[in-house]
């Protein structure tokens with residue numbers, strides 16, 4: 758009987774710990790990443806040096822991409838909407854992502 762009580766208490770404590778960790782460590786996703794990914798060619802070829810279009814979009818938002826033309830399959834029809842989007846969607850601190858075509 759004591760084993761059941763011990764396991765129940767441990768389960769409750771672990772559950773509370775996981776709930777606290779999930780709430781405390783939660784990171785809000787940057788919605789701009791998905792938006793920018795949707796404007797890329799979507800080939801996931803890796804020519805840009807990132808492991809796919811999603812990672813490239815993350816690199817843009819994180820400021821790790823110098824030029825959009827690193828995406829070789831991309832054309833102006835991809836780059837221009839991204840540049841326009843970035844001018845309309847600044848970083849949380851109000852600064853803008855500086856990136857060349």
Ligand code: SF4
Nearest residue numbers: 801802803805810828
């Ligand atoms: S080069 Fe362009 S199409 Fe290829 S993975 Fe990178 S962002 Fe996607």
